[in-house]
Amino acid sequence: MAAGGFCKLPNGTVVVALNLPRPDLGGPAGSAPAGAVRVLVHAHNRARALTRLRNLGMRAVYLRGNAAPPTPDEITAVLHHPDGLIWRTAPDNGVSPAELVTELWRPIRALLRQPTA
Secondary structure, X not given: OOOEEEEEOOOOOEEEEEEEEOHHHOOOOOOOOOOEEEEEEEEOOHHHHHHHHHHOOOOOOOXXXXXXXXXXHHHHXXXXXXXXXXXXXXXXXXXXXXXXXXXXXEEHHHHHOOOOO
């Protein structure tokens, strides 16, 4: 099960944050592979946020509980992105806090892009 959580905003929308296995590394859904990413989604409600991820091909995405809600910095980042769907390396992935601060949020299409041969 992926760690994640949500935060309801004053205007009624939500920001959902999930730690997921990186799709291009093909790790099993229930484990914490070396290639985990933190995905943020801004939507009208939790169901729509998860639907947005499922429509991108991440079929086994579920949010159970609120163990790892988005931080205020993460909320600001996703609200300022035009797509409202961003990712970066998960913090518990062996990345030092100094590296995490310098890593920028990326649009979801950069994660799902197929490498060219």
